[in-house]
Every structure is written in C-alpha cells, then in structure tokens.
C-alpha cells in the first residue's frame with residue numbers, strides 16, 4: 577500500500593490530492609521491489625511512499641483520499657474486498673474518500689453444467705489431477721472446489737441473470753449479505769445449478785465490465801445445486817437464496833446457497849450448497865451430495881479421472897497452494 581501527497585502513483589493526471597493503493601502481500605516482495613525501483617521515474621521521492629504489507633495491518637498518516645484496489649473475485653467478494661475496503665475506509669481514508677472500483681455485483685442464472693461445456697465430457701483433464709490432489713491434500717479432506725468456467729456459451733443460460741451479491745464500495749458496504757431472488761426460467765431445458773458472473777463498475781457512470789459477455793480477467797463460476805438435472809420449462813421458477821458470511825479469518829466470505837425449483841407439475845425440488853473459503857463442514861458440502869470427484873474415490877484409475885475435459889485447466893494458487901481450478905471451453 578502506498579500513499580501519494582499529490583496524485584495517484586499510476587496516473588499523472590489524477591485529480592485527487594492523496595491516494596492509497598492496495599499493494600501485494602509480503603509474498604510479493606519482488607513486485608514491491610520492482611515498484612520501488614520504478615518510483616523515481618514517476619515522481620520525486622517525497623511525493624510517493626511505498627509501503628509493503630496487507631492494508632489491514634498497515635497504519636499511515638495522512639489518511640488517503642483515494643483507494644484503488646484490485647481484490648475483486650469472480651464471486652465479487654471472494655477475495656475479501658468488502659472487509660478489506662471497509663477497514664480501509666474506516667482507518668486509512670479520509671471521510672468521503674473515493675474507492676475504485678465503485679461497485680461489484682455477482683449475478684446468477686439457472687444452468688446445467690454439461691450445457692456449459694458442450695461437446696466434451698464433464699470431468700477434469702488428466703493434467704489437472706495433480707492440482708486437484710494438491711487442493712484436497714492442502715485442505716486435508718475432500719470438498720467441492722469452486723469451478724471456474726471460461727467462455728461458457730450464452731445459450732446455456734435458462735433464465736435471466738439476477739444480482740445475488742452487491743458490493744457498493746463507496747456506499748453502504750456490507751461484509752455479510754443474504755439475497756433471495758426468483759430466477760424465472762425462460763427456455764426449456766435441464767437445471768442442476770447456477771452460473772455466476774461479475775459485473776464491475778470502476779466509476780459510477782461507467783458501463784460495467786461483464787465477465788459473462790466480455791473478455792476480462794474474471795470468469796464465470798458454476799455452483800452445483802441438484803444431484804440430477806431437473807427438467808424445466810418457461811414459467812418455472814428457481815428460488816435462490818445466496819448468502820455470504822465472513823469466515824473465521826474475518827476477511828474472506830463463506831458462501832451458502834439454498835434453492836427451491838418450482839416446476840409446472842407443482843413439485844418443489846430442493847438443493848443447497850455450502851462453499852467455504854477454507855475449511856469445510858463436516859458432512860457433504862451439498863445437502864444432496866457432491867457432483868465433483870472426491871479424493872476417497874480418487875485413485876489414478878478411478879473413472880472420474882478418465883476422459884477428462886479437454887479444455888485448458890488453470891490452477892489458481894494462494895500461499896503457494898492451489899485453491900481453485902479453471903475449465904476453459906475453446907472459443
């Protein structure tokens with residue numbers, strides 16, 4: 577994190593007199609050193625102060641007028657933006673200071689996983705198995721990883737998208753929230769979960785970045801709800817309750833979903849998912865079971881490991897450990 581007396585370190589035209597910028601953690605010391613080396617080219621040393629550390633542990637004066645943060649997840653709050661920026665606003669910024677980005681929203685729509693990856697088996701690629709084992713070994717027991725799906729086909733969505741998580745960084749910023757929304761089914765198909773994606777406003781009047789429809793640094797996330805796909809038709813409603821509550825690190829949220837799918841035959845199909853940031857409930861993470869492979873079923877020859885998705889899989893690491901995987905569908 578750094579503060580500038582005159583302008584934002586990355587923008588010579590920035591109008592605000594002081595700025596703070598969230599910077600990489602100590603594990604990113606190299607990046608910090610790189611920034612320090614480059615600083616003299618940006619401004620004289622008395623105008624920018626570069627600090628190394630997590631914003632939540634830092635103190636500095638004077639307080640900042642502007643804070644630019646790059647800690648938005650594919651689920652908007654997954655990286656702890658609400659808690660981190662609420663803390664920054666309270667301790668590190670002047671009252672009325674400006675946070676960039678302005679707003680982040682997670683939207684959700686009803687889908688079936690296999691429709692997101694058409695023409696390929698729904699399974700992890702062989703090359704992903706070491707990463708998957710790494711994740712589960714790190715955790716110590718099986719759990720459902722969050723499945724990031726890059727470039728899903730737009731016609732896989734069976735309902736409109738509706739906001740389920742809203743972070744207003746310059747307004748009423750909530751670190752915990754619970755939204756219930758009715759996703760009206762617009763096309764016949766099969767539903768076994770929801771696809772979520774990010775809308776991000778850097779400034780209030782900007783057009784938001786849309787992680788579903790635009791090529792961005794964020795991808796969509798599939799969250800399973802039902803063991804078996806449920807047939808749906810227009811007029812059916814997926815009633816979705818989406819809750820984010822701070823985990824025991826008081827920064828990153830655990831997510832919980834509950835769903836009731838009301839179908840035309842008068843039936844109600846119930847599903848649920850618990851997706852913790854770390855740690856897992858003692859039982860299955862889904863009330864109806866898991867749709868992802870479990871370590872206890874994983875030998876090298878286990879069926880779940882064969883014929884795995886041919887799409888690219890990327891592994892996302894935190895603290896040197898793989899924490900989530902990405903399935904990419906070739907464009």
Ligand SMILES: C[S@@+](CC[C@H](N)C(=O)[O-])C[C@H]1O[C@@H](n2cnc3c(N)ncnc32)[C@H](O)[C@@H]1O
Nearest residue numbers: 577598599600601604629630631632646647660
């Ligand atoms: C999406 S990355 C952006 C990295 C960098 N800005 C870049 O362009 O390469 C988010 C970074 O913010 C860091 N981070 C997360 N919470 C932070 C906090 N409270 N204070 C400082 N850095 C934090 C993470 O460790 C990670 O390096």
